[in-house]
Amino acid sequence: MSRHQAYRNYDYENDLDEYEGAGNSGDEDEMSPEDRAQMIAGTTQIRVALGSDSSKVTTKQIEEALWHYYYDVEKSVAYLASKYISPKPAKSPAQKSNKSGGKSSSFHTDTFGTGVDRQRAEVVGPWRYCPDSLGGFEDDKHLERRPHLSLAEFFHDMPWLNIPNGHRTVFIEPPRPFGGLLGGSSSSGKMSKLQALAAARKKKAEDQKSENRKTQFSEKDVAPATAKESNRPISGILAARLSSREDVKPFPIHTKARVESTPDGTTEYPDAVMTQTCISDHSVTTDPPLDPLQLAAPSAFARTLLGSSTSWAAPVPRIQYPIPYMSLTSSVADAFSEPSPDDVVLTAQSKASNKKLAASTNKKKSGPEGKDEGITDGLKVMKVDDTPLPKSKNLDVLSEFEKAKRKKNASFVVVGHVDAGKSTLMGRLLVDLGVVDQRTIQRYRKEAESIGKSSFALAWVLDQRSEERSRGVTIDIATNKFDTDATSFTILDAPGHRDFIPNMIAGASQADFAILVVDATTGAFEAGLKGQTREHSLLLRSMGVSRIIVAINKLDTVAWSKERFDEISQQVSGFLSATGFQLKNVSYVPVSGLHGDNLVNASSDPAASWYSGNTLIAELENSEPMARALTKPLRMTISEVFRSPQSPLTISGRIDAGSLQAGDALLVQPSGEKAYVKSLELDSEPVDWGVAGQNVVIHLSNIDPIHVRVGDIVCDPKQPIACIDTFTVKVLAFDILMPMLVDVHRGRLHAAGQIVEIPALLDKVKGTVLKKKPKIIKPASVARILVRMSNKVPLEVGQRVVLRSGGHTVAAGLLE
Numbered sequence: 001m002s003r004h005q006a007y008r009n010y011d012y013e014n015d016l017d018e019y020e021g022a023g024n025s026g027d028e029d030e031m032s033p034e035d036r037a038q039m040i041a042g043t044t045q046i047r048v049a050l051g052s053d054s055s056k057v058t059t060k061q062i063e064e065a066l067w068h069y070y071y072d073v074e075k076s077v078a079y080l081a082s083k084y085i086s087p088k089p090a091k092s093p094a095q096k097s098n099k100s101g102g103k104s105s106s107f108h109t110d111t112f113g114t115g116v117d118r119q120r121a122e123v124v125g126p127w128r129y130c131p132d133s134l135g136g137f138e139d140d141k142h143l144e145r146r147p148h149l150s151l152a153e154f155f156h157d158m159p160w161l162n163i164p165n166g167h168r169t170v171f172i173e174p175p176r177p178f179g180g181l182l183g184g185s186s187s188s189g190k191m192s193k194l195q196a197l198a199a200a201r202k203k204k205a206e207d208q209k210s211e212n213r214k215t216q217f218s219e220k221d222v223a224p225a226t227a228k229e230s231n232r233p234i235s236g237i238l239a240a241r242l243s244s245r246e247d248v249k250p251f252p253i254h255t256k257a258r259v260e261s262t263p264d265g266t267t268e269y270p271d272a273v274m275t276q277t278c279i280s281d282h283s284v285t286t287d288p289p290l291d292p293l294q295l296a297a298p299s300a301f302a303r304t305l306l307g308s309s310t311s312w313a314a315p316v317p318r319i320q321y322p323i324p325y326m327s328l329t330s331s332v333a334d335a336f337s338e339p340s341p342d343d344v345v346l347t348a349q350s351k352a353s354n355k356k357l358a359a360s361t362n363k364k365k366s367g368p369e370g371k372d373e374g375i376t377d378g379l380k381v382m383k384v385d386d387t388p389l390p391k392s393k394n395l396d397v398l399s400e401f402e403k404a405k406r407k408k409n410a411s412f413v414v415v416g417h418v419d420a421g422k423s424t425l426m427g428r429l430l431v432d433l434g435v436v437d438q439r440t441i442q443r444y445r446k447e448a449e450s451i452g453k454s455s456f457a458l459a460w461v462l463d464q465r466s467e468e469r470s471r472g473v474t475i476d477i478a479t480n481k482f483d484t485d486a487t488s489f490t491i492l493d494a495p496g497h498r499d500f501i502p503n504m505i506a507g508a509s510q511a512d513f514a515i516l517v518v519d520a521t522t523g524a525f526e527a528g529l530k531g532q533t534r535e536h537s538l539l540l541r542s543m544g545v546s547r548i549i550v551a552i553n554k555l556d557t558v559a560w561s562k563e564r565f566d567e568i569s570q571q572v573s574g575f576l577s578a579t580g581f582q583l584k585n586v587s588y589v590p591v592s593g594l595h596g597d598n599l600v601n602a603s604s605d606p607a608a609s610w611y612s613g614n615t616l617i618a619e620l621e622n623s624e625p626m627a628r629a630l631t632k633p634l635r636m637t638i639s640e641v642f643r644s645p646q647s648p649l650t651i652s653g654r655i656d657a658g659s660l661q662a663g664d665a666l667l668v669q670p671s672g673e674k675a676y677v678k679s680l681e682l683d684s685e686p687v688d689w690g691v692a693g694q695n696v697v698i699h700l701s702n703i704d705p706i707h708v709r710v711g712d713i714v715c716d717p718k719q720p721i722a723c724i725d726t727f728t729v730k731v732l733a734f735d736i737l738m739p740m741l742v743d744v745h746r747g748r749l750h751a752a753g754q755i756v757e758i759p760a761l762l763d764k765v766k767g768t769v770l771k772k773k774p775k776i777i778k779p780a781s782v783a784r785i786l787v788r789m790s791n792k793v794p795l796e797v798g799q800r801v802v803l804r805s806g807g808h809t810v811a812a813g814l815l816e
């Protein structure tokens, strides 16, 4: 790395640490090989250039000169010649003292006699170490007493200020006016023919305008400067307005550049340097036009170089724009009391277009929804979509649902710490129930063995992605279905890894109840209790899940120890009740997912004979799904969006509330686009309708797929969910809360937001306000917080949201 690169990449903090208090070590700087090579080459060149005088300088002096001048041979030669070969006569002490500020200033001068390097070192950054041979550390005392150097002195030896004349840049002022593009550089560019034509027209129009003005406002009219004219009464609207504001008088407006001096004597140049000020004299003066460059405040770079000294004597222009008609008489005010000829034409045109608009709006009103979509939807209206709307059977879905006497639907989420055995447990359950055949399992076993993951064969029933299989970790929610005599179950197998908590939240938001899988292996349970066993339980509770089946798994690894089962049951039970679960809604089943003990059939292992309770499937059957919001407006969160043979746009998800049927119009939020239900499926069977609690597949029509995403809400267009960006939520804090950035999760939807305010700390039980506007909220407290989202999202009162920050769940609660 060259010295120059090294400057750019310099880690000052590091160096400060290294050098802090170290004093002047006197060590030579380590040179990079590149520097070393340049030094050797430069030394040779200098010796050649000095010729016979070369013997008068030492190699060290040459190297110092090269180092100082950044290997500029020419400058180094000049310096060496003047310093060592033909030195100038020494200055008198008085002169020296003048130049350097005198010895008393303690200002260090280096071998080059300028003190410049030391200053430059300081300019580079907080680094005070001077890497030259006489370098060292300056103490603050010295810095304070440093004499003022002029800029010329400061930079006089810098190579970039000694550019040969032939190489210097000559700035040529661009020709004006410039006809370039808005926002482009102001340097000159060649005008296109069209631009030239437009400029010529504009100029002509302006000339004509000013000519007209001249004739309209002759010398006599401009005479408001005289007291007589200005005292004339003003009539019409202008007079009325002016009389209502006594303080405002029809004065000319003087515009001036404002340059503010601060108390410390520096000068500030506000962004808007031009400000308008009304002054109360009636004089109208016109200064000669000023070059705009003269008006400009110095650039940031110039200010850095020149400092904020008031010595920058920019001319403070006094531009005065006389606006004669402001103080004119009734005749001028009267001139505006009637519409101008242009206004007359514009009004007529606008009336004509209003008629057209009214006609087109009326046409739209007679559309299927009878909804006035307004002219802003004009472009959408223009888009030709000739797809016929799907036909509706206009069924009374709720009475159909009651008549149907279908099995009840229940969804459960399987949660727990990573590798607790969730997928294996569900895989085995599906095998034992006959949903997955043995041949498939044999195939999985072979494939899993071939990649060294044979123990995961059962998990592959749920973990279908190649990445999940190769890593042996569930990444996203996997769904599967099975039926018992009374219930049609949907499994939502959640990932246990903390990186995939958002997916777990998505799964839990669709669940009626949960299976919490706990690994009974020694050490694993304890790790889980600190990890996702705890976090998942908290999330379940705050998302409204109240029924939990705790599957104490891998009991085969502890020889079916009843003591271990009891110990774990007790600890989990204490923890769950502290989390807010009612213990009557929590049950415990000792299982081995790998071997299928106590899943569908009771364990045949004699070591497990101590357990005579329910199997896992029996516990599932005993679990009642949550109450369905059948009569509420339709709400469904989209879990998946895909193409299917039935439609290029098919979505799936659980109906959270309400019902729908084929032919229905739907509104997709937040896009606000309308779609129609072409057909729908329930449990892979085509059906005419769907109700809350069911997981359905909907084939959509009459919508562009770009408007539909996973996490969006499908709702009733007549009772849509609103998209909001600010809401109040009553939360249970899992971590310290304060105004901070958060990710807001609701089902599959997650979006960036911010806690902007904490209106109240609440009583956990009664919900009453304990403290208004607390600064922070401690973990395990309940609070009301105000959240602002960066974008509008479909959310409504009563929905549950989870707030995460930095990869941790910090709170969860209910929208108020």
Ligand SMILES: Nc1nc2c(ncn2[C@@H]2O[C@H](COP(=O)(O)OP(=O)(O)OP(=O)(O)O)[C@@H](O)[C@H]2O)c(=O)[nH]1
Pocket: 416, 417, 418, 419, 420, 421, 422, 423, 424, 425, 455, 456, 459, 472, 473, 474, 475, 494, 495, 496, 497, 553, 554, 555, 556, 557, 591, 592, 593, 594, 595
């Ligand atoms: N001995 C024994 N091992 C089991 C049992 N259940 C699962 N395992 C093993 O535990 C490991 C993890 O199993 P998974 O089913 O992938 O665990 P998981 O909880 O689904 O993992 P994530 O979803 O990634 O968190 C695998 O090697 C399984 O074979 C069990 O009952 N007994």
